[in-house]
Amino acid sequence: MAGLDTIDRTLLRLLQEDGRRTTLELAERVGLSPTGTSQRVKRLFREGYVKAVRAILDPKKIGRGTVVFIQVRLDHTAPHIFERFSDAVAKAPEVLECHMVIGGFDYLVKARIADMSLFQDFLERVILPLPGVRETHTYASVGDVKPDALLPI
Template identity: 75%
Template sequence: MDNLDGIDRSLLRLLQEDGRRTTLDLARRVGLSPTGASQRIKRLFSEGFIRAVRAVLDPARIGQAQLVFIEVRLDHTAPHVFDRFAEAVLRAPEIIECHMVAGGFDYLVKARIADMAMFQDFLQRVILPLPGVRETHTYASIANVKPDALLPI
């Protein structure tokens, strides 16, 4: 973060709020020429500060209204088990995030499914067959208190 000045930070904030802003709008808001703003944005992409620009979809509108979090404990912790688990998770489209964690379990899985009626199928078809799974605990989200939070810049 050392090489970010105030203008870079402003551009990142503005693009987080709305990735569809035009270069002209961004330039006006940060006090640069459109060319200057465009060059900075290209640099922010090339240096990896901006990884992607994408649409945020409404999960309910596309049939994935239910959000579940699943604690996964593996039967043993060895590099090959972690590798096989990670490879399998990458192939499961319902899993939208998966984090290896420190604490009382090994992974925290975040998944989207249609509804809780479909959960049993998802658990048996996707989660339990993952390599090395010994135990799971599921938490169904009933309200999203802070959706799509922006990173503090």
């Protein structure tokens, strides 16, 4: 975070907590004029410190109340397999995150589904047809301990 001063860090923290804060509110919180605050916020966006501002939805209210984590092992590891897998998983709307990892498996997939009664369908329709999938292990979340955590600044 070189190049960020205390005001920039405070602005990032405030925006991360609530992206709907007005420039006037931000200015009051950091002790700058609204114009100076607006310029800083625009710079933080322009320089890529802030990637997006969006609403956090209640997953249960939109029919996505169950989180599953799926370890995926591929049948072999080669650049073209990784690329095909990544392209395919990016198109699956149920998949929230997918991380290539080092260890006993190749990918860790985080997905949201309506409930466990629909899990088998999701697995057969989305995960197993992904390119190169050899083996999966699934873990269903029974509670959110720290969902949507803010990044430390």
